Amino acid sequence: MSRVRISDRWRRDGAVMAAFLWLICAAGPALAQRELRISTSPETPMPFVTTVVAPAARFSAVSEVAGALAVGHRPKQPAHVSIFRLDAQGQIVPGEPVTILLPKPAALGARPNHVIGMAWHPRFPLLYVWQDVEPQPAEGPPIDPATSAEFDHLLVYSLEEAQLNLVLATARGADFYCGNAGGGFALNATATRLYVPNMQQPDKMKKMVTAIGWLWLDPDGLPVFAKPDEKPNEVSLPTAKPSSLDPPAAATARAAKLALWEQAKVAGQPLVLRKTQEVTVQFHYSYPSPACYAPIDDDAVLLTASAGIMSWAISDRLGRFSYFYLLPQVPHRYRLALHPDLPVVYVTTLIYDGRIIRMEHADGAITLTPQTVLLDNIVTYSPVQVLTKRNQLAVGANGWVCLVDLDERGRFKPQGFRMTVNNPTVETIAWSSKFERLYVPVEKTP
Amino acid sequence: MISIRSVVFQGLILACYAAPAVARTIVITDADCERMAAISSEAPRLGWAGAAYTTAEYGNSAIYITQKSAFLIVYPLDRIPPGQRIVKAEWTVPYLQAFPLATGSRIQVRRILQEWGPGVSHLYRMTRPQRLEWHTPGAHGAGQDRSTKATAVVTIKGTGEHTFNVTEDVELWYTGAVPNFGWLLTADDPDSFFNMHSPFWNGAKGFKLRITYEPQ
Numbered sequence: 151m152s153r154v155r156i157s158d159r160w161r162r163d164g165a166v167m168a169a170f171l172w173l174i175c176a177a178g179p180a181l182a183q184r185e186l187r188i189s190t191s192p193e194t195p196m197p198f199v200t201t202v203v204a205p206a207a208r209f210s211a212v213s214e215v216a217g218a219l220a221v222g223h224r225p226k227q228p229a230h231v232s233i234f235r236l237d238a239q240g241q242i243v244p245g246e247p248v249t250i251l252l253p254k255p256a257a258l259g260a261r262p263n264h265v266i267g268m269a270w271h272p273r274f275p276l277l278y279v280w281q282d283v284e285p286q287p288a289e290g291p292p293i294d295p296a297t298s299a300e301f302d303h304l305l306v307y308s309l310e311e312a313q314l315n316l317v318l319a320t321a322r323g324a325d326f327y328c329g330n331a332g333g334g335f336a337l338n339a340t341a342t343r344l345y346v347p348n349m350q351q352p353d354k355m356k357k358m359v360t361a362i363g364w365l366w367l368d369p370d371g372l373p374v375f376a377k378p379d380e381k382p383n384e385v386s387l388p389t390a391k392p393s394s395l396d397p398p399a400a401a402t403a404r405a406a407k408l409a410l411w412e413q414a415k416v417a418g419q420p421l422v423l424r425k426t427q428e429v430t431v432q433f434h435y436s437y438p439s440p441a442c443y444a445p446i447d448d449d450a451v452l453l454t455a456s457a458g459i460m461s462w463a464i465s466d467r468l469g470r471f472s473y474f475y476l477l478p479q480v481p482h483r484y485r486l487a488l489h490p491d492l493p494v495v496y497v498t499t500l501i502y503d504g505r506i507i508r509m510e511h512a513d514g515a516i517t518l519t520p521q522t523v524l525l526d527n528i529v530t531y532s533p534v535q536v537l538t539k540r541n542q543l544a545v546g547a548n549g550w551v552c553l554v555d556l557d558e559r560g561r562f563k564p565q566g567f568r569m570t571v572n573n574p575t576v577e578t579i580a581w582s583s584k585f586e587r588l589y590v591p592v593e594k595t596p
Numbered sequence: 597m598i599s600i601r602s603v604v605f606q607g608l609i610l611a612c613y614a615a616p617a618v619a620r621t622i623v624i625t626d627a628d629c630e631r632m633a634a635i636s637s638e639a640p641r642l643g644w645a646g647a648a649y650t651t652a653e654y655g656n657s658a659i660y661i662t663q664k665s666a667f668l669i670v671y672p673l674d675r676i677p678p679g680q681r682i683v684k685a686e687w688t689v690p691y692l693q694a695f696p697l698a699t700g701s702r703i704q705v706r707r708i709l710q711e712w713g714p715g716v717s718h719l720y721r722m723t724r725p726q727r728l729e730w731h732t733p734g735a736h737g738a739g740q741d742r743s744t745k746a747t748a749v750v751t752i753k754g755t756g757e758h759t760f761n762v763t764e765d766v767e768l769w770y771t772g773a774v775p776n777f778g779w780l781l782t783a784d785d786p787d788s789f790f791n792m793h794s795p796f797w798n799g800a801k802g803f804k805l806r807i808t809y810e811p812q
Contacts, residue, residue, distance in 0.1 A: 184630060431650050457657075458796075466652070469639030473655030475796050493714075493724070512715030512723045517643040519632050 184519060189526045190552050190566035198540075199551060199588045201571055202242055204232050207591030210580040211268045212236075216275035216309045219580060221247075221591050222265035225284060230265050233277075233314060240585025248314050250307070252281045255300040261293075263301075266347060267335020274400055275309040276317075276371045278337065280346060285329040298328040304346070304365070306372065310401055317408060320373060321423060325349060327360065327437060334443035334453065340392035342367055345443040345451065349427045360439035362453060362462070363427030369395045370403035374424040375411070430471050432460060442533070444488045444495060450514020452495055454484040459497060463514045474516045476507065485533040490583075494560040496534045498545060501575075504528030506545060506554065508562060523562040525552055535581040536560075537588065544588055546576025551590050572596050619683055619810040624671050626795035626803035631778060633716045636665035637734055640718040646794060657797045658692070661703060661790035663783045666734060668708065668716065670778030671805045673770055680809040685766035688759045689781070690802035691752070695789040700753035702784035705760050707743040707768075708735060708777040735780055742780050749784060757802070766807055 202219065204210075209222030219234040219242070229249035234242050254263045267280040280303055286293055304321035307314050326348055333347020343364040350358045366374040369392070395403060411421060432455045440453040440460075451462045458476035463469065476484060476497065483500045497507040497520075504525030510517050525547075532546030542553045543562075551571055555563040572592040580589040626632065634646035639654050645665065647658040659667050676682075687705070694701040710730070715723025718734050721741070731737030738744050748760040762779070769776035783790060793799025 184627060431653050460655075463641065466639075466641050468652055469636075469642035469645055469654055470652035471654070472639070472642045472644050473649075473653070473657070474644055475655065475657045475794065477796060477800055510714055512643065513641060515642050515644070515715075515717070517633070517714050517716065519630055521630075 185522050185524065186562050186564055187524045187526065188554070188562075188564050188566045190528065190550075190568040192570070193567040194569045196551075196553075196567070196569045196588075198537075198586055199569055199571075199590055200240075200242060201590050201592045202234055203594055204234075204247070204591040205593050207573075208577045209265055209268045210578040210589060210591055211270050211277075212580040212582045212589055213270035213275065213277070213309075214240075214582055214584040215273060216270060216277070218270075218275075218277075218309055219589050220268050220270070220277055221578070222268050222279070224577075225262050225264035230263070230281070231268070231279060233309070236585070240582055240587045250279075250314065252279065252305060253302070253316070253319060254281075254283065255297075257297040257299075258283055258301060259297070266330065266333045269335060269337040269344070271337070271371045272339070272341055274371045274397055277307040277309065277314075278335075278344060279305045279307065280321075280333070280335045281305065282330045282333070282348070283328060285331050293329045295324060295328075299323060301328060303328075304344075304373070308404075310397075317404065318372060318411075320421070321346065321365070324358070325351070325423075325425075327358070327439075330437050332441055333438040334440045336443040336445055337367075338364075338445040338448070340448075341371065342392055342448075343426075343445065344373070345445060346425075348437055348439050349425070350439075351427065351429065353429070359429055360436060361427040361429050362440055362443075363425055366424045366426070368403075368407075370400040370407065372404055372407060375421045376424040380424070428462075428470075430460075432456070432471070432473060438482070441482055442485050444486050446488065446511065446514050450511075452486060452488070452511065452514070452516075454486055454497075456481045459484060459486055459495070459509070459516065461511065461515050469515070472515055474509070476520070478502075487533045487535065489536050489560045490538055492560045496536070496543060498530045498533055500531060501529060504530060504547070504552070506530070506534060506543070506562070508560065521561055523554055523566075525554070525566055525568075528552055528568070531575045531577045532579055535579050535588065537581055537586075538583050539586055544579055544581065546573075546579045546590070549574050549576075551576060551579060551588070619808050621806060621808040622675055624673075624675065624805045624807070625801040626669065626799075627801050629669055629671055629795075629803075631668070631670040631713065631716075632795065633668045633712075634659050634665065635668065635716065635718045635734060636660075637718050638664055640733065642718075643716050645718075656794050658794050659792040661701070661781060661783050661792060662788060663786050664734075666780050666782035667792065668712065668735070668778060668780050669803065670708075670776060673766065673776060673807075676770055676807065676809055679812055680770070681812045682763060682767040682770055683808040683810055685761075685763045685805065685807045686759045687762045687779070688757050688802070688804045688806070690757050690793040690799040691791060692755055692793060693789075693791040694752045694754065695791075696787055697753075699787075700751040701788040701790035702749070702751050703758075703788065703790050704746045704750075704782060704784050705748040705762070706746050706780050706782075707765055707774070708741065708780050709739070709743060709774075710735075710741055711775075711777060747779065752790060762805070766805075770809075 204221040206224040231250040232247040302319035306318040349361040442454040636645035639645035645654040712721040731740035735741035
C-alpha cells in the first residue's frame with residue numbers, strides 16, 4: 151500500500167516537473183510571426199463537397215449560368231474534356247458526362263494534344279478551352295512549325311443547346327509557341343480579356359521570344375479580329391466595353407459574326423486576332439509563359455514567374471513589372487489564386503509540401519510581406535479556391551481536400567480540416583459561390 | 597516528512613524564481629517582420645522596387661540602396677517582456693557590394709515617424725484603409741516622415757554584414773516614448789550604391805535585430 155502511494159507521489163511530482171520544464175522550453179525562441187504550422191483535423195465527408203468521378207483530372211471550371219462542370223483531363227486520356235450537367239441545387243445530374251476530344255490537324259500525326267486551361271464566360275454558356283501538344287524532349291528539336299501551323303489553341307464551345315457545339319477554333323500559327331505542358335489561362339471579371347499562355351513575338355534580332363498578354367473579347371463573348379488597317383497587338387488599345395448584351399442578343403450576334411467569318415475564310419481573307427502582349431525579361435525564352443494569370447482589374451494582373459509571383463501594372467510606364475521571389479525556390483511550381491473580395495492572393499507550391507502563402511496587393515502591386523501556413527503531412531497539388539461565404543480556403547492535396555479557416559482579412563487562422571477523397575493527387579477543385587459547393591474530381595467512387 | 601526528492605524539486609523552483617536578475621538577449625529577424633518595403637523614385641508606385649532588372653522591371657531578389665531608393669522595415673518588439681531595460685540593441689544587415697568600391701557607400705538609418713502599411717511606395721505611405729501620401733515622396737520629409745537626427749550614418753565597404761547600434765531607438769519604442777514605425781535605410785550621397793541581400797532570397801533571416809535587456 152505504502153509503495154503504491156510513493157509511486158503516485160513520484161508520478162505527481164514528475165508531472166509537475168515536466169510541466170515546469172515545458173514552460174521553460176516554451177519561453178524560448180518562438181516561430182517566426184509570419185509562419186503558421188497546423189495539423190489538419192480529419193472530417194469526412196464534408197456536406198458541401200461534391201466528388202465527381204473524372205479520372206486524371208487536371209482542370210475544372212464550374213458555370214452557374216450553363217449549369218455545368220467542365221473537367222479537363224491529363225494528357226493521353228480517352229477524352230480531353232468531360233462536361234457534367236448540374237441540377238438547380240448544383241448537384242451532379244446522374245448519368246455519363248458529355249466528353250470532348252479536342253481537334254488537331256492531321257499534320258501533327260500521333261503527337262497527343264491536351265488541355266492547358268479552361269474558363270467559362272460569366273454571363274453566357276460559353277466554354278473557352280486552350281490546348282497544346284506534347285512538348286518535344288528536352289534534347290530534341292522544336293516542333294516543325296509546318297506541322298503545327300493549322301493547330302488551333304483556342305476552342306470556344308457553346309452549351310446553349312442541348313448538345314455541346316464547337317463554335318470557333320482559332321489562335322494558330324507563329325504567334326503562339328507550340329509544345330507546352332502548361333500555361334496560364336484566365337478570363338477577366340468583365341469578360342473583355344482572355345489571358346492566354348505561351349505567346350511569342352520576334353525580338354530585334356528576329357529571334358522568337360516569349361510574351362504575356364491577352365486576346366480581346368467582344369460583348370458577345372467571341373474574340374475580336376483586327377480590322378484590316380489595324381495593328382493587331384498594340385499595347386495601348388482602348389479597353390473593350392464589358393458585355394451589355396443579354397444572352398439571346400449575344401447568341402444572335404455570334405451567329406451573324408460566325409457566318410461573316412466563314413465567308414471571309416472561304417474568300418481567303420486572313421483573320422488576325424486582336425491581342426495585347428508584352429515581353430518581359432523574366433519570361434525571355436522561358437515556358438510556360440506564364441504558368442498562371444490572376445487578373446485584378448483592367449490595369450493590373452498578377453502572374454506566376456519561375457521564381458515567384460509578379461505584378462503587371464499596365465498603366466505604369468515606370469514600374470510596369472514587379473517580381474516577388476519566394477522561398478523555398480521551386481521553379482515553375484507556383485500557382486496563384488485571388489481572393490474574390492479582398493486584395494489578397496494565395497500561392498501554392500505544387501507537389502512540394504503543404505505550404506500556402508498569402509500576400510496582399512495594392513493597386514495591383516505586391517505589398518508588404520507574405521504570411522505562410524504549412525499544413526502538416528500535406529502535399530498540395532492544386533491552386534487554392536476561396537470559399538467566400540464560408541471564410542475558408544480549399545486546396546487539393548495528396549488524397550485529401552484540405553480547408554483552412556480565414557479571418558476577415560483573409561489571413562490564416564490556426565485551424566484546418568482534411569477530407570479523404572479517392573484521388574491520390576487532387577490537381578483541381580472548383581467552387582461555386584451560388585451553390586456553395588466545392589467540386590472535387592476523383593478517380594472512382596469509394 | 598521531508599524527502600530529499602522534494603527538497604531538490606522545491607530548490608529548483610526557488611532557484612528559478614529567486615535567481616539574481618540576469619540580462620537576456622533575443623534575436624528578431626526579418627522573418628518576424630510583417631512590414632517591409634523597398635521603395636524607389638524610379639518606380640514610384642511599387643512597394644517592392646528593390647532591384648532594378650531592366651527598364652520598368654523591378655523585384656525583391658536584392659535591395660539596392662541609393663539616394664533614390666530606401667528600405668523600410670518594422671521589427672515587432674512584443675517578445676520583450678514588460679518591466680525591462682534595453683541594455684543594447686544592434687541591427688545587422690547582409691550585403692553583397694558597396695559602391696564606390698574605393699570609398700564605400702555612405703548609408704544612413706533613420707526612424708520613420710509616420711504610420712505606413714499596405715500599398716506603401718515612394719508616393720504613398722499607405723493606400724489602405726485610405727490613400728495617404730508621405731509628407732515628401734520617398735519619406736524624405738525630415739521631422740515629418742523620418743527623424744531629423746539619423747540613428748546612424750556610416751560608410752560601408754566590401755562585402756558581408758554591417759551592424760548598426762540602434763539601442764536608443766529600441767529603448768524609445770519599447771518604453772512607448774515614440775511609436776514604432778521602424779527604420780528607413782537609405783543612401784546619403786548620389787554616388788552611393790549599396791547592394792543588400794534580399795530577405796526573400798539569399799539574405800533570408802539575415803536582417804537581425806539583437807536586443808539585450810534586463811529587469812529594471
